[in-house]
Amino acid sequence: MVLVMTDTTREDIPEFGSEFREKLTDLFRWRRDVRRFRNDPLTDDVLDYLLQLASLAPSVGNSQPWRFVKVEDAFRRKSMRDIFEAANLDALNDYAGEHAKLYAQLKLDGLDQAPVQLAAFVDKETVLGRGLGRKTMPETLHYSVVAAINILWLAARAHGVGVGWVSIINPEQVIELLDVPKDWALVAYLCVGYPQEEHIDPELERAGWQERVDMKKFVFKR
């Protein structure tokens, strides 16, 4: 893979033409939540490059509250699978009949295969940004971390790398397992690696769990 390194000296306002816009739409359409990964490792330089791009995300008050933890320890990775399995079994018990049958067949994580696992935290007490913009809506600090994850996700897909967001986990257990500062809260646990397959439709749509709905139904006027 050839990384396109950022030329930080280039200050010309870029032009985004129709060709780029069309490809960008393709990127949005083909970004998937990946749960099936190939065995090939993801090199540190690729991951670090994607994280650099993620740092270009917007953050409330420019607080940059994102904290990423690469989870490499074998025991911790095994424990993450246990944490997922327990939460997934508990979630399965909320469904009955056909829904339970379908839920049990879904593959909802890539923890067994993903070469890279990345926990994304928010530093709730960061002094960066001096609290600007988050007095009445403190959750914007968490949203800033989500923004970084979204940039990472799109950049990854453009480099042929898949990202899967695992949320069926008890966040307090993850915090304890990863031994992070007490002011951090878990935002996401990400699996990262090269995908086995590429799809234009979400896996949950393909599996018959939930179809997409026309955005027009979600836009209102006041």
Added chain:
Amino acid sequence: MVLVMTDTTREDIPEFGSEFREKLTDLFRWRRDVRRFRNDPLTDDVLDYLLQLASLAPSVGNSQPWRFVKVEDAFRRKSMRDIFEAANLDALNDYAGEHAKLYAQLKLDGLDQAPVQLAAFVDKETVLGRGLGRKTMPETLHYSVVAAINILWLAARAHGVGVGWVSIINPEQVIELLDVPKDWALVAYLCVGYPQEEHIDPELERAGWQERVDMKKFVFKR
């Protein structure tokens, strides 16, 4: 403006080459939180197209919990400015000395000029997705709306359109003003329009409020 309409029949897996990746990096670098808008209107077809792209965002369980409200009523738009002014004055009172002086000089919203105002809500009780993926981390529903906003933001910049996220507001006042269903929570209030200026650096950095920090300081191993 020429909109690049999505060809939904095209199913070939796209190739993202180095030229696209470089432009994508430019897009991440030049996306800004815009507070200074030109007077030109933004046509409905542009906005609706950007919202269509936003609906390609990931959402937990494919729940698509995003609900967008175009705020067009003159009284409501005036009231939004009042809501911002009150929260901004209250925030200013938290600072003292040089910080207070600097805060008072910052332009933190574009409510006075933006041709389009868009409130983004999360439907906390949506049945879509049947609760999948959000039992232990219900906040992922809100994060899904943030993902849609991030796609909208990037797509907008690629089309020369600026977006500014206003968070210095009391969300309960906005919910009451916009008379939305009781199960909705406010995620963001967005100003949308053509920007007066383009910048590669965040306004808060330029103004001396908060510099960017090297991402390397925010990446850890466990």
